[in-house]
Amino acid sequence: MDAIILQILNGLDKGSAYALIALGLTLIFGTLGVVNFAHGALFMLGAFCAVTLSRIISLSYIVLDDTKKDFLGNPTKIEVPYIYDWLGADTGAAIIDWSVPLSILFAIPVMILIGVIMERGLIKHFYKRPHADQILVTFGLAIVLQEVIKYYFGANPIPTPAPEAFSGSFDFGVLVGFDPNSIIYPYWRLVYFAFSMVLIAGVFAFLQFTTFGMVVRAGMADRETVGLLGINIDKRFTVMFGIAAAVAGLAGVMYTPINPPNYHMGMDFLVLSFVVVVVGGMGSLPGAVAAGFLLGVLESLASMGWVIDLIPGINQVIIYLVAIVILLTRPRGLLGRKGVMEE
Amino acid sequence: MGILEVKGVNKRFGGLQALGDVNLSIKENTVHAIIGPNGAGKSTLLNCLVGKLIPDSGSVMFDGKSVLGRKPHEINQMGISRVFQTPEIFADLTVLENVMIPCFAKRDGAFRLHAFESVGQEGGILEQAEAILSDVNMLEKRNMHAGSLSRGDKRRLEMAMCLVQEPKLLLLDEPTAGMARADTNNTIDLLKEIKATRNITMAIIEHDMHVVFSLAERITVLAQGTPLVEETPENIKGHPKVREAYLGEAQV
Amino acid sequence: MFGLNAKDTRLLWIVIGLTMLAPFLLNPFPEGSELAQFNAGYPDLMQRFVIFGIFAIGFNILFGLTGYLSFGHAAFLGVGSYAAIWMMKLLTMNVIPAIIMSIVFAGLFSLIVGWISLRRSGIYFSILTLAFAQMSYALAYSVLTPITGGETGLQAKISDPRILDSNAGEFGRANLFGLHMNSSYELTIGRWEFTVNTGYYLAACVMLISFYMAIRIFRSPFGMMLRAIKSNQQRMNYTGLSTRPYTLAAFVISGMYAGLAGGLMVAMDTQVGPERMFWTASGEVVLMTILGGAGTLIGPVLGAGMIKYMENIISKINDSILHQWFSFLPDGLEDVIVAVVHPFIGKGWSLTLGLTFMAVVIFLPGGLVEGGQRLGRLFGRKSAESDKKTPPAE
Ligand SMILES: Nc1ncnc2c1ncn2[C@@H]1O[C@H](COP(=O)(O)OP(=O)(O)OP(=O)(O)O)[C@@H](O)[C@H]1O
Ligand SMILES: [Mg+2]
Numbered sequence: 003m004d005a006i007i008l009q010i011l012n013g014l015d016k017g018s019a020y021a022l023i024a025l026g027l028t029l030i031f032g033t034l035g036v037v038n039f040a041h042g043a044l045f046m047l048g049a050f051c052a053v054t055l056s057r058i059i060s061l062s063y064i065v066l067d068d069t070k071k072d073f074l075g076n077p078t079k080i081e082v083p084y085i086y087d088w089l090g091a092d093t094g095a096a097i098i099d100w101s102v103p104l105s106i107l108f109a110i111p112v113m114i115l116i117g118v119i120m121e122r123g124l125i126k127h128f129y130k131r132p133h134a135d136q137i138l139v140t141f142g143l144a145i146v147l148q149e150v151i152k153y154y155f156g157a158n159p160i161p162t163p164a165p166e167a168f169s170g171s172f173d174f175g176v177l178v179g180f181d182p183n184s185i186i187y188p189y190w191r192l193v194y195f196a197f198s199m200v201l202i203a204g205v206f207a208f209l210q211f212t213t214f215g216m217v218v219r220a221g222m223a224d225r226e227t228v229g230l231l232g233i234n235i236d237k238r239f240t241v242m243f244g245i246a247a248a249v250a251g252l253a254g255v256m257y258t259p260i261n262p263p264n265y266h267m268g269m270d271f272l273v274l275s276f277v278v279v280v281v282g283g284m285g286s287l288p289g290a291v292a293a294g295f296l297l298g299v300l301e302s303l304a305s306m307g308w309v310i311d312l313i314p315g316i317n318q319v320i321i322y323l324v325a326i327v328i329l330l331t332r333p334r335g336l337l338g339r340k341g342v343m344e345e
Numbered sequence: 346m347g348i349l350e351v352k353g354v355n356k357r358f359g360g361l362q363a364l365g366d367v368n369l370s371i372k373e374n375t376v377h378a379i380i381g382p383n384g385a386g387k388s389t390l391l392n393c394l395v396g397k398l399i400p401d402s403g404s405v406m407f408d409g410k411s412v413l414g415r416k417p418h419e420i421n422q423m424g425i426s427r428v429f430q431t432p433e434i435f436a437d438l439t440v441l442e443n444v445m446i447p448c449f450a451k452r453d454g455a456f457r458l459h460a461f462e463s464v465g466q467e468g469g470i471l472e473q474a475e476a477i478l479s480d481v482n483m484l485e486k487r488n489m490h491a492g493s494l495s496r497g498d499k500r501r502l503e504m505a506m507c508l509v510q511e512p513k514l515l516l517l518d519e520p521t522a523g524m525a526r527a528d529t530n531n532t533i534d535l536l537k538e539i540k541a542t543r544n545i546t547m548a549i550i551e552h553d554m555h556v557v558f559s560l561a562e563r564i565t566v567l568a569q570g571t572p573l574v575e576e577t578p579e580n581i582k583g584h585p586k587v588r589e590a591y592l593g594e595a596q597v
Numbered sequence: 598m599f600g601l602n603a604k605d606t607r608l609l610w611i612v613i614g615l616t617m618l619a620p621f622l623l624n625p626f627p628e629g630s631e632l633a634q635f636n637a638g639y640p641d642l643m644q645r646f647v648i649f650g651i652f653a654i655g656f657n658i659l660f661g662l663t664g665y666l667s668f669g670h671a672a673f674l675g676v677g678s679y680a681a682i683w684m685m686k687l688l689t690m691n692v693i694p695a696i697i698m699s700i701v702f703a704g705l706f707s708l709i710v711g712w713i714s715l716r717r718s719g720i721y722f723s724i725l726t727l728a729f730a731q732m733s734y735a736l737a738y739s740v741l742t743p744i745t746g747g748e749t750g751l752q753a754k755i756s757d758p759r760i761l762d763s764n765a766g767e768f769g770r771a772n773l774f775g776l777h778m779n780s781s782y783e784l785t786i787g788r789w790e791f792t793v794n795t796g797y798y799l800a801a802c803v804m805l806i807s808f809y810m811a812i813r814i815f816r817s818p819f820g821m822m823l824r825a826i827k828s829n830q831q832r833m834n835y836t837g838l839s840t841r842p843y844t845l846a847a848f849v850i851s852g853m854y855a856g857l858a859g860g861l862m863v864a865m866d867t868q869v870g871p872e873r874m875f876w877t878a879s880g881e882v883v884l885m886t887i888l889g890g891a892g893t894l895i896g897p898v899l900g901a902g903m904i905k906y907m908e909n910i911i912s913k914i915n916d917s918i919l920h921q922w923f924s925f926l927p928d929g930l931e932d933v934i935v936a937v938v939h940p941f942i943g944k945g946w947s948l949t950l951g952l953t954f955m956a957v958v959i960f961l962p963g964g965l966v967e968g969g970q971r972l973g974r975l976f977g978r979k980s981a982e983s984d985k986k987t988p989p990a991e
């Protein structure tokens with residue numbers, strides 16, 4: 003029982019990442035009608051926003067420390083971040099420690115900007131083109147983005163730790179009445195889950211309660227009619243693209259302590275996110291979120307020892323197996339609308 | 346006993362009773378018109394005949410066999426062809442290819458792996474296709490992309506695609522809608538000629554009363570999903586129920 | 598000729614000429630010259646051209662004609678490869694049984710996958726095929742290790758039984774009735790060097806047969822039905838045609854092409870690993886086809902050639918080569934140019950590839966074939982341009 007709870011918890015953070023990427027994917031698809039293969043790259047760019055910020059704030063100069071000598075008798079070199087000088091050593095250290103959460107503030111404007119540039123500069127011209135063209139051009143863009151990142155940051159994963167305060171684990175089991183040490187759960191994963199819930203709730207609230215969101219939702223349902231009402235839907239869709247980019251980016255920022263970012267993490271998540279979107283039902287926002295968590299948790303449950311003993315290899319294929327079963331029994335995914343992407 | 350027997354057909358869309366207890370009998374080798382105001386359920390009725398929709402209850406017999414539960418292509422192979430209200434053609438193919446496909450469907454059935462024959466060398470098929478195109482006056486457009494045709498031409502093409510199959514029953518859903526007067530008259534002449542030269546039964550839905558009275562031998566009036574009357578054209582003109590159904594819609 | 602019309606016959610002859618002369622045409626620069634970097638006439642790369650050409654030709658029969666976008670074709674390539682390597686392990690190093698079995702097994706597997714996946718269309722179909730391929734990949738990696746060799750894959754070994762080979766126990770090489778696939782004849786003419794390789798010519802002949810069959814399919818009533826399915830499925834049904842067997846037949850045919858490509862890969866280089874089935878490999882054939890021009894005859898072959906050429910040639914260029922090329926420039930300028938070009942070469946070849954994809958889709962929506970047509974029109978070669986395009990059946 004405790005093992006199952008642990009696996010469900012473990013599945014939640016992966017599920018959160020799936021849900022956030024899939025949410026943006028389906029938002030873009032629903033509003034713009036574009037299949038965006040570069041969406042995983044936006045997730046990756048978000049993660050590298052965190053890396054960039056942490057590098058910027060820990061920019062250092064070198065001082066020689068005469069009190070200590072290294073084995074050659076030379077004074078040891080100490081790196082002192084500039085920020086220590088400006089804000090004092092304590093504040094500076096705290097800021098460096100908290101660089102990942104701080105990156106949220108940095109990533110929001112950057113990601114929205116990237117999203118808007120992407121939409122205005124490229125995607126806009128592909129609204130009326132066949133899906134195959136959209137796939138090819140966004141795939142090309144994804145390759146370009148990840149190669150650029152690889153060029154500047156190298157091919158190896160870059161460890162980006164969570165703040166000291168969250169780096170430990172807590173004993174979840176004790177909380178719910180199990181033996182101590184039966185369910186140990188890292189704090190940061192809990193933070194990630196909570197963060198993604200807030201983000202998802204934020205997006206839904208935005209779509210539900212603002213006039214902007216209402217128009218976008220109406221546009222998703224029936225673009226032509228809304229266009230006929232004289233509402234400039236294109237501009238709103240550009241903003242929507244920016245928001246979807248920011249959501250994917252933030253998902254990436256906060257994921258860095260869980261998985262050190264590398265340049266191909268976007269592609270790794272992209273394929274699964276597409277499966278998630280389709281399982282949830284193309285164009286359905288709640289569907290994308292539900293399917294994200296469902297598949298994340300199922301993947302995690304299937305990797306339990308006794309499950310693998312029972313059905314060897316199931317942990318490797320569970321997501322795809324579930325996708326096949328759902329698509330065959332529910333033609334339009336869990337919560338999909340009729341006629342979307344079936345031409 | 347007609348070639349098509351519809352008995353007690355009902356179809357609901359949620360709260361809307363699109364068809365309510367429809368009985369209809371179409372005799373072999375007649376032209377049977379189905380008229381009625383917009384939203385009367387005429388297209389829905391045709392959808393039930395060709396397998397696009399399955400009625401909630403009732404029976405549809407064609408040539409003594411039930412069509413219910415059969416797939417659209419099976420129903421077509423039984424001998425029912427349909428011209429749709431909005432033209433359904435192969436927009437990316439040429440006009441000639443559009444009419445060759447039904448020729449192959451008639452010759453080879455629902456599927457055949459003729460991967461190593463050559464379209465260009467299908468002598469019989471090519472001639473058949475060209476013959477029907479000249480019947481509908483479209484031979485000179487044979488190499489055009491069907492998608493680039495005018496709306497009227499698309500309809501004529503679709504009609505040619507159905508006629509070339511020599512169906513036993515031809516269903517026409519507003520075949521002249523969107524056509525210019527001259528084209529409408531050509532279509533009337535074409536259908537008249539087909540009726541005269543081939544054994545073909547036609548059910549035609551039409552709002553244009555000129556077309557209806559030029560062709561039809563029997564007329565069924567449908568209103569709110571239920572047949573009101575079935576009569577000959579002469580008797581239908583002054584029929585009080587028809588006036589009622591069409592009140593303000595058209596002069597009958 | 599060959600049951601083709603005049604245009605198609607000419608296209609076929611051109612392709613025959615190009616593939617047969619490829620070892621010479623692709624080595625236009627003398628050995629040792631600065632431009633020798635761009636020579637592609639070495640066996641390994643030429644084999645890859647034609648093998649991926651076959652893969653893309655087959656994929657195009659499905660995607661180009663019916664519009665069904667499969668994201669799982671690498672699985673069939675992988676199954677073909679595994680079937681071939683097992684033939685080489687169990688029966689003989691002769692490539693004929695290997696190639697035949699690769700087609701058979703890939704055909705059977707694609708029949709199963711297609712039968713299930715074709716219940717859905719659009720992106721749902723794409724995801725179903727992707728799911729099957731990813732499952733095959735994951736299983737080949739893990740549970741199916743006894744059959745697939747897991748992560749290390751399979752190689753032909755001396756200890757394999759090979760019951761048909763008389764000299765069992767001795768390490769045989771992949772051969773066609775004794776003709777070794779990796780045997781080459783080096784031809785030196787002046788400063789030029791050419792390599793005539795047995796494996797390449799076998800693969801090229803198979804590719805030509807595949808290409809010829811693809812033309813026949815394109816021009817057949819069957820091919821016309823497939824295009825009609827792409828255009829309007831509803832009309833197909835109401836014309837008395839059952840679309841599912843047509844799409845399934847197209848799916849299985851293209852799966853068999855993929856298996857054939859996989860079998861040939863093993864014939865050229867007797868080893869297989871599961872990464873051959875990974876989704877990026879499926880994506881690659883999609884890109885090849887669209888890049889060249891989906892639905893055209895020659896497009897997929899061009900696309901395959903282009904991607905493989907860039908992958909192999911651009912990735913080999915390095916800074917010192919660049920310095921050589923630009924050495925005629927003043928030193929400062931030379932360094933600047935090398936620095937600018939640097940990110941696009943060597944390991945950065947995928948950056949170039951990504952940019953090429955984008956450029957082609959943005960400027961040439963019909964792929965390279967459309968580019969060729971535009972060039973043709975520019976130079977007023979009105980008649981030649983229509984060669985490459987699918988002309989309407991006449
Ligand atoms: N698939 C459907 N789902 C829900 N309602 C439908 C559907 N098809 C038709 N209807 C409704 O059923 C009613 C009958 O429609 P139908 O198309 O049969 O009318 P019609 O007689 O052909 O009209 P028109 O002359 O305008 O073509 C209409 O109110 C229509 O809105
Ligand atoms: Mg109607």
